Amino acid sequence: MSAELRVLAVAGLPEVSEGMRVGELIADAAELEAGDVIVISQKIVSKAEGQVRKLSAVLPSAEARRLAAVLGKEPALVELILSESAEVLRAERDVLIVETHHGLICANAGIDSSNLPDADTVCLLPEDSDASARRIRTEITTAMTAGSGMGLAGHSTSSSAKSHPRPAIAVVISDSFGRAWRLGQAEVAIGCAGLAPLDDWRGRR
Amino acid sequence: MSAELRVLAVAGLPEVSEGMRVGELIADAAELEAGDVIVISQKIVSKAEGQVRKLSAVLPSAEARRLAAVLGKEPALVELILSESAEVLRAERDVLIVETHHGLICANAGIDSSNLPDADTVCLLPEDSDASARRIRTEITTAMTAGSGMGLAGHSTSSSAKSHPRPAIAVVISDSFGRAWRLGQAEVAIGCAGLAPLDDWRGRR
Numbered sequence: 314m315s316a317e318l319r320v321l322a323v324a325g326l327p328e329v330s331e332g333m334r335v336g337e338l339i340a341d342a343a344e345l346e347a348g349d350v351i352v353i354s355q356k357i358v359s360k361a362e363g364q365v366r367k368l369s370a371v372l373p374s375a376e377a378r379r380l381a382a383v384l385g386k387e388p389a390l391v392e393l394i395l396s397e398s399a400e401v402l403r404a405e406r407d408v409l410i411v412e413t414h415h416g417l418i419c420a421n422a423g424i425d426s427s428n429l430p431d432a433d434t435v436c437l438l439p440e441d442s443d444a445s446a447r448r449i450r451t452e453i454t455t456a457m458t459a460g461s462g463m464g465l466a467g468h469s470t471s472s473s474a475k476s477h478p479r480p481a482i483a484v485v486i487s488d489s490f491g492r493a494w495r496l497g498q499a500e501v502a503i504g505c506a507g508l509a510p511l512d513d514w515r516g517r518r
Numbered sequence: 519m520s521a522e523l524r525v526l527a528v529a530g531l532p533e534v535s536e537g538m539r540v541g542e543l544i545a546d547a548a549e550l551e552a553g554d555v556i557v558i559s560q561k562i563v564s565k566a567e568g569q570v571r572k573l574s575a576v577l578p579s580a581e582a583r584r585l586a587a588v589l590g591k592e593p594a595l596v597e598l599i600l601s602e603s604a605e606v607l608r609a610e611r612d613v614l615i616v617e618t619h620h621g622l623i624c625a626n627a628g629i630d631s632s633n634l635p636d637a638d639t640v641c642l643l644p645e646d647s648d649a650s651a652r653r654i655r656t657e658i659t660t661a662m663t664a665g666s667g668m669g670l671a672g673h674s675t676s677s678s679a680k681s682h683p684r685p686a687i688a689v690v691i692s693d694s695f696g697r698a699w700r701l702g703q704a705e706v707a708i709g710c711a712g713l714a715p716l717d718d719w720r721g722r723r
Contacts, residue, residue, distance in 0.1 A: 318525035418699060493698075494623060497716045511702045 328430060331363040336452025336484075345457055347480040351449075355488040355503060356428050356436055358445050364437040365429065366393060380404060390424065390435060397422035397437060413438065417503060419490050442486045442504025450484040450506040457482070483507030533635060536568040541657025541689075550662055552685040556654075560693040560708060561633050561641055563650050569642040570634065571598060585609060595629065595640060602627035602642060618643065622708060624695050644691065647709025651689040655711040659685055688712030 323343045329335065335357055345351070359365065373381065373388035377395055381388040385407055395401070398411035402418065413422050415438070423438040439445045457480045486504040491497070502510065528548045534540065540562055550556070564570065578586065578593035582600055586593040590612055600606070603616035607623065618627050620643070628643040644650045662685045691709040696702070707715065 316527055316529075320523035320525070322521055324521070 326357070329357040329360045331361065331365070333361045334452050335361045336449040337456050339449075340453045340456035345453065345480075345482060347482065350483045350485060350508065351453065352485045352487050353446075353449065355423070355438060355442070355486055358439050358442070358449070358486055359436045360429075362439055362445065364439060365434050366437065367431075368393075368433050368435060380409075384409060390421075393424055393435065393437065394422045397424065415442070415503070417501075423488060423503075438488065438503065439486065443506065444504075446484040446486050446504045446506035449486075450482065453482060453484070454480055481507070531562070534562040534565045536566065536570070538566045539657050540566045541654040542661050544654075545658045545661035550658065550685075550687060552687065555688045555690060555713065556658065557690045557692050558651075558654065560628070560643060560647070560691055563644050563647070563654070563691055564641045565634075567644055567650065569644060570639050571642065572636075573598075573638050573640060585614075589614060595626075598629055598640065598642065599627045602629065620647070620708070622706075624693075628693060628695075628708075643693065643708065647691045648711065649709075651691050651709045651711035654691075655687065655689040658687055658689070662687070686712070 321343075323339060325342045326338055327333075329338070335353065339345075339351060339353070343351075368387060368389040371389035371392050373392040374395070377392035378388045380386075380395075381391040384391065384404060386409070391409070394409055394411065397413055399414050399416075400412045401409065402412060403410040409421055410418065411420075411422050412418050417423065417438075424435050426435045429436055484506045485502050485508075487500045488503050489498040490501045492499055526548075528544055530547045531543055532538075534543070540558065544550075544556060544558070548556075573592060573594040576594035576597050578597040579600070582597035583593045585591075585600075586596040589596065589609060591614070596614070599614055599616065602618055604619050604621075605617045606614065607617060608615040614626055615623065616625075616627050617623050622628065622643070629640050631640045634641055689711045690707050690713075692705045693708050694703040695706045697704055
């Protein structure tokens with residue numbers, strides 16, 4: 314049994330904007346080791362991928378304007394939420410619960426305006442968070458291998474890591490979701506790379 | 519900002535049975551410090567509180583027998599689930615989702631048969647997990663104060679801790695719940711003492 318889990322904050326990251334390589338920024342800012350799982354907030358991944366939208370540049374459809382009036386929301390924001398959604402599950406009193414194109418059930422399709430440098434801008438989720446995690450993982454492992462000479466099989470005990478001579482790190486992209494019937498927010502993994510997201514306990518005692 | 523979170527397993531606890539004082543067991547087994555949050559699985563709390571039931575000693579009602587036949591479950595287990603539930607929310611194909619008397623929405627009213635020494639026994643949730651957490655917290659703080667001479671205000675910087683000269687530890691009781699539409703299980707806090715379960719971010723930037 315693993316006797317200890319340590320969770321460390323990565324300090325000193327810059328304000329992230331479109332085109333920045335998040336994996337390289339993290340590899341520069343943190344002292345990473347093989348076996349680490351790097352949890353990244355969705356917001357900086359979306360910013361790096363250009364998933365930020367100016368509300369004033371969005372033209373709301375008639376359906377978005379109708380729904381916005383019912384909900385008391387901005388029509389441009391509702392237009393973006395609908396464009397990111399496969400289905401609207403609930404729409405009443407300022408609450409818009411949808412299933413996104415990714416299959417996530419969440420409020421406002423995961424779109425929000427927090428932690429953005431400009432007013433009038435909102436941030437969408439990454440288009441494919443698993444793909445984002447894979448790309449960031451490659452950036453980090455490349456930087457680790459180049460930067461410190463580590464990770465060439467010796468740091469890992471798994472045979473799969475030996476056939477792929479890279480440091481065995483994993484990446485999780487997480488977002489804050491509300492939970493039905495509950496106050497507060499919980500972090501939810503919306504994408505990952507380098508780990509199996511479920512541990513199969515069927516048949517174990 | 520706190521720079522690090524450490525999660526440590528408490529090793530060496532005995533098989534817990536009715537009447538044991540879980541807080542004292544933990545204080546004996548772990549080197550606790552002021553500021554620690556002690557997360558305890560529901561199962562040992564329930565065992566200590568005598569919340570284990572023999573299925574063969576349960577007399578199922580007519581309603582439990584009817585529902586058991588529909589679901590393919592044991593009538594005695596269904597009887598226990600119904601007795602722990604305020605409302606049945608879903609009952610179909612081996613799935614019984616209820617709201618418990620505590621207000622928890624979960625499968626089988628949180629009753630299960632895992633990690634129990636005897637076959638034919640199942641374990642209910644604690645009757646009042648917040649009360650359980652408060653009692654265990656008192657046991658732990660008493661043991662810490664008596665055992666090591668620590669905790670007499672000097673280890674804490676908060677003024678409320680100074681007026682109550684006890685080590686500032688918190689207790690969380692957690693259980694594994696499935697999530698609707700998702701595979702796998704997540705740990706859910708079903709009771710706590712010594713901490714505020716929500717951090718109010720309204721109005722903060």
